Amino acid sequence: MTAINPYLIFNGKAEEAFNFYKSVFGGKFAGIQRFKDMPSSKDVPKGEEDLIMHVALPIGKGNMLMGSDAPESSGKVIVGSNSYISVNVDSKAEAKKLFNGLSAGGEIQMPLADMFWGAYFGMLKDKFGVQWMVSHDNKTQK
Numbered sequence: 001m002t003a004i005n006p007y008l009i010f011n012g013k014a015e016e017a018f019n020f021y022k023s024v025f026g027g028k029f030a031g032i033q034r035f036k037d038m039p040s041s042k043d044v045p046k047g048e049e050d051l052i053m054h055v056a057l058p059i060g061k062g063n064m065l066m067g068s069d070a071p072e073s074s075g076k077v078i079v080g081s082n083s084y085i086s087v088n089v090d091s092k093a094e095a096k097k098l099f100n101g102l103s104a105g106g107e108i109q110m111p112l113a114d115m116f117w118g119a120y121f122g123m124l125k126d127k128f129g130v131q132w133m134v135s136h137d138n139k140t141q142k
Contacts, residue, residue, distance in 0.1 A: 006085050008067035008130060009077045014052035017128045021065060022057055024101035030056040030064065035071065045073060059087075079129035086133040092120050095136040102126050102134070114138065 010017055022029065036049035051069035059065050065085075070077045089095050099112050105127035112122035112134065120136040 003062055003064070005064040005066055008065070009070050010052075010067065010128065011077050012051060012069050013128060014055060014067050014069040017130075018052070018055045018057060018065075018067060020126075020128070024098060025057065025059050025065075027058055030058050032056075035069075045071065048072065084123070084131040084133045086135065088135050088137070090136070092136050095120055095122075095134050099124065099134045102132050 008014075008017070018029070018032075032055045033053045034049065035044045035051050035053045038044065038053065048069075048071045051071060052067070054066065054068050056064050056066045087098060089098060095112060099122050103124040103126065107125045108122070109125060109131075110121070110123040112120060115121045118138050120138055121133065123131070123133050125131050
């Protein structure tokens with residue numbers, strides 16, 4: 001089976017962002033490593049030892065949201081506007097819960113609403129600049 005897992009890079013905010021995502025989606029981290037955990041950690045610049053080298057949060061069945069921090073030596077990460085993470089859920093209630101959680105402190109781009117193509121759908125940018133689409137197929141209404 002092929003899986004696609006979004007991987008998000010942050011400028012020192014990965015831990016805060018992933019704790020936020022964990023509060024929205026629930027669950028536990030499948031793994032979290034810091035730059036100081038690397039065998040070559042003596043080469044990590046001062047002040048970057050506690051940054052997140054890799055974190056993984058299981059979401060739903062077989063899905064994983066992953067990420068890390070970009071050390072300053074790698075250059076600043078520019079959060080782009082050319083991608084969204086699309087989350088498809090089983091009920092309107094779950095869509096509302098995730099949408100409201102993810103949009104806290106962020107910006108709602110398109111409020112959740114019934115759409116002409118048969119979905120309950122909304123778009124937002126979270127407080128970390130990551131863009132999300134939340135969707136429920138009304139044909140499978142629960």
